[in-house]
Amino acid sequence: MSNIHDVAQCAGVSIATVSRVLQGSPKVSPKTRNRINEAIKELNYHPNKLAQNFRTQKTYNILIILPELGNTFYTEILAGIESVVNPQGYRILVVSSHGQPALEASLYSILEEKQVDGIITFSASLPAETMYQYANQYPVVIACRRIQEGNFSNIAIDNEKASFDITNYLLNLGHKRFCYLAGPSELPLYNDRLLGFRKALKKRNVAIDENLILRCESTIQGGYDNVLKLLNRGARFSALVAGGDTLAIGAIRALNRFGRSVPSECAVVGFDDIELSSIFSPSLTTVRQPQREIGIRSAEQLLDLIGGAKPTFSTEILDYELVIRESSGDFRPE
Amino acid sequence: MSNIHDVAQCAGVSIATVSRVLQGSPKVSPKTRNRINEAIKELNYHPNKLAQNFRTQKTYNILIILPELGNTFYTEILAGIESVVNPQGYRILVVSSHGQPALEASLYSILEEKQVDGIITFSASLPAETMYQYANQYPVVIACRRIQEGNFSNIAIDNEKASFDITNYLLNLGHKRFCYLAGPSELPLYNDRLLGFRKALKKRNVAIDENLILRCESTIQGGYDNVLKLLNRGARFSALVAGGDTLAIGAIRALNRFGRSVPSECAVVGFDDIELSSIFSPSLTTVRQPQREIGIRSAEQLLDLIGGAKPTFSTEILDYELVIRESSGDFRPE
DNA sequence: CTTCTTGTTGTAATCGTTTACACTTCTTTT
DNA sequence: AAAAGAAGTGTAAACGATTACAACAAGAAG
Numbered sequence: 029m030s031n032i033h034d035v036a037q038c039a040g041v042s043i044a045t046v047s048r049v050l051q052g053s054p055k056v057s058p059k060t061r062n063r064i065n066e067a068i069k070e071l072n073y074h075p076n077k078l079a080q081n082f083r084t085q086k087t088y089n090i091l092i093i094l095p096e097l098g099n100t101f102y103t104e105i106l107a108g109i110e111s112v113v114n115p116q117g118y119r120i121l122v123v124s125s126h127g128q129p130a131l132e133a134s135l136y137s138i139l140e141e142k143q144v145d146g147i148i149t150f151s152a153s154l155p156a157e158t159m160y161q162y163a164n165q166y167p168v169v170i171a172c173r174r175i176q177e178g179n180f181s182n183i184a185i186d187n188e189k190a191s192f193d194i195t196n197y198l199l200n201l202g203h204k205r206f207c208y209l210a211g212p213s214e215l216p217l218y219n220d221r222l223l224g225f226r227k228a229l230k231k232r233n234v235a236i237d238e239n240l241i242l243r244c245e246s247t248i249q250g251g252y253d254n255v256l257k258l259l260n261r262g263a264r265f266s267a268l269v270a271g272g273d274t275l276a277i278g279a280i281r282a283l284n285r286f287g288r289s290v291p292s293e294c295a296v297v298g299f300d301d302i303e304l305s306s307i308f309s310p311s312l313t314t315v316r317q318p319q320r321e322i323g324i325r326s327a328e329q330l331l332d333l334i335g336g337a338k339p340t341f342s343t344e345i346l347d348y349e350l351v352i353r354e355s356s357g358d359f360r361p362e
Numbered sequence: 363m364s365n366i367h368d369v370a371q372c373a374g375v376s377i378a379t380v381s382r383v384l385q386g387s388p389k390v391s392p393k394t395r396n397r398i399n400e401a402i403k404e405l406n407y408h409p410n411k412l413a414q415n416f417r418t419q420k421t422y423n424i425l426i427i428l429p430e431l432g433n434t435f436y437t438e439i440l441a442g443i444e445s446v447v448n449p450q451g452y453r454i455l456v457v458s459s460h461g462q463p464a465l466e467a468s469l470y471s472i473l474e475e476k477q478v479d480g481i482i483t484f485s486a487s488l489p490a491e492t493m494y495q496y497a498n499q500y501p502v503v504i505a506c507r508r509i510q511e512g513n514f515s516n517i518a519i520d521n522e523k524a525s526f527d528i529t530n531y532l533l534n535l536g537h538k539r540f541c542y543l544a545g546p547s548e549l550p551l552y553n554d555r556l557l558g559f560r561k562a563l564k565k566r567n568v569a570i571d572e573n574l575i576l577r578c579e580s581t582i583q584g585g586y587d588n589v590l591k592l593l594n595r596g597a598r599f600s601a602l603v604a605g606g607d608t609l610a611i612g613a614i615r616a617l618n619r620f621g622r623s624v625p626s627e628c629a630v631v632g633f634d635d636i637e638l639s640s641i642f643s644p645s646l647t648t649v650r651q652p653q654r655e656i657g658i659r660s661a662e663q664l665l666d667l668i669g670g671a672k673p674t675f676s677t678e679i680l681d682y683e684l685v686i687r688e689s690s691g692d693f694r695p696e
Numbered sequence: 697c698t699t700c701t702t703g704t705t706g707t708a709a710t711c712g713t714t715t716a717c718a719c720t721t722c723t724t725t726t
Numbered sequence: 727a728a729a730a731g732a733a734g735t736g737t738a739a740a741c742g743a744t745t746a747c748a749a750c751a752a753g754a755a756g
Binding site: 365366367377378380381382384385409410412413414415416417418 | 741742743744745
């Protein structure tokens with residue numbers, strides 16, 4: 029492996045000049061520039077990024093923390109992020125926290141160890157104070173989770189309100205007995221959504237049966253297993269609200285398996301509008317988030333922070349949209 | 363930000379000793395070790411990974427190149443990889459080549475610039491000779507693509523044979539008029555699958571209508587658009603073979619949209635057995651690849667290479683499995 | 697009481713870049 | 727023709743860790 033010295037020697041100049049060419053500095057004569065470029069080609073020289081990063085303490089890498097890989101909900105978000113950062117020479121690295129706080133905490137050391145220039149997290153399973161500490165010290169953007177206390181760079185829809193709205197939609201259809209499927213309590217956005225659900229029922233004075241509020245892994249399997257168990261215990265409800273589309277789809281499969289058809293015997297709604305939701309049969313009523321825009325805005329904020337902007341301590345709330353499809357039906361009990 | 367000097371000073375030792383503690387070297391007395399650990403805590407010291415990486419020329423990062431993010435087919439593979447590399451202290455970084463050869467080529471510079479210790483690619487859209495060059499110089503494992511010429515570390519199922527088999531299955535059901543949906547020709551595995559399809563028909567002397575062989579983006583939308591266009595042109599076929607499950611599902615939706623039911627009016631088979639395939643209605647007949655094992659074996663091979671093993675120049679072919687579900691039916695034309 | 701080990705610590709070189717500063721040469725200005 | 731400025735290039739000091747080697751002290755062996 030050749031290094032900058034080899035190139036300098038080959039071109040008959042000093043390493044400083046070679047470095048200037050690498051940086052595209054204008055203060056090199058065209059003649060020497062050519063000579064150096066030829067030397068670079070001849071030696072098949074690639075600057076050692078490890079050395080460059082070390083010297084400049086910059087990596088042009090951005091870390092994206094997702095709660096899980098393979099959830100299509102994030103695909104469009106990632107595309108949005110890339111559309112912003114790639115033109116600036118940044119590259120994104122995607123890792124999964126598997127929703128585990130301990131694992132997510134360990135990921136922040138990547139930042140403390142200077143392996144990436146900034147982080148956008150969609151997981152944010154850590155306590156607000158911890159997040160706050162990191163965000164105050166390093167470029168960190170928290171997306172898809174609204175943190176009210178201690179305000180910092182923060183992009184999300186209002187999960188609580190959206191959940192309130194979609195629950196309300198079912199209430200308006202006349203439903204009275206609800207089942208709620210929540211994702212893991214480690215991920216605060218699931219708690220926000222559950223809260224919105226509770227508030228909607230409370231406002232209408234509809235009783236909440238705590239036995240019908242389930243915590244599950246946010247996967248199809250998680251929804252399926254929990255709902256099937258519930259049904260086997262003889263639980264009765266006419267509507268099911270899920271904190272995520274995967275959960276909702278798992279629930280529908282369990283209902284079908286149990287012999288109950290959706291929506292005619294039970295309405296089901298989800299959250300996120302993943303790709304599968306429009307393809308699944310029955311197609312899923314859900315909350316659509318502006319995924320691409322979430323990606324774009326969080327990336328823009330992060331680049332600002334990396335550029336040296338002080339954390340703006342502002343929360344950015346984006347719009348969401350209720351998507352009414354087949355799974356909620358227009359079924360009115362009694 | 364404190365550095366190793368600060369810690370040394372704070373603990374009243376030399377930086378060498380601090381470094382030894384960081385490395386977990388046994389030749390430090392417990393007394394000083396404690397003193398140093400306290401200093402580290404007191405100063406909230408984090409070793410600068412940029413400097414460490416630079417000095418050791420190692421990153422403990424492994425790059426995974428996927429043709430696309432958000433394809434659930436890879437989720438299990440990634441889990442397999444992590445199960446092997448995480449215990450060894452390695453971390454995986456996932457990037458998408460978007461199936462573009464130019465973009466994939468640029469990713470290899472990450473390796474040349476020493477930003478990762480090795481690469482596992484599932485994209486491999488580059489010419490065999492180019493891949494060969496990289497693989498000879500650096501730790502590179504090519505997965506899910508079988509390269510016959512120039513043999514190097516290389517894990518895959520026999521795409522051609524699997525495609526042959528599943529086509530044969532349809533032939534045995536009596537089908538005679540086939541449509542084939544291929545993924546982009548840039549990705550060789552799609553070419554292998556198409557080849558298997560062709561060979562199966564040829565062997566039975568079933569005519570191939572080139573107009574019924576389509577190239578599309580390997581997404582649901584891609585399958586849907588192309589098949590709908592074909593149907594609108596009045597094409598007739600009793601069976602459709604797709605080079606990927608997403609394509610197959612898109613195709614089924616197009617068929618349904620056109621008023622043709624699957625499987626009773628047209629049999630459809632896919633490839634990969636993604637999560638959606640068993641959930642979709644009708645559930646999809648497809649080829650299951652041993653995803654976790656693919657991940658594990660490629661990771662093991664890569665770690666060997668990183669450890670200094672010479673490229674074994676061996677191809678490892680894993681088993682696949684035909685998964686017969688609803689979408690292929692038992693429909694026998696005429 | 698030397699001498700040799702053994703265990704622990706320190707000194708200093710090193711990795712491959714970037715960049716402030718100094719220096720040369722050449723052009724422009726007076 | 728001398729002075730000043732501009733343009734191009736080189737010298738050398740960083741950046742923060744690792745590690746070969748030297749050095750020293752204390753205990754063991756002679």
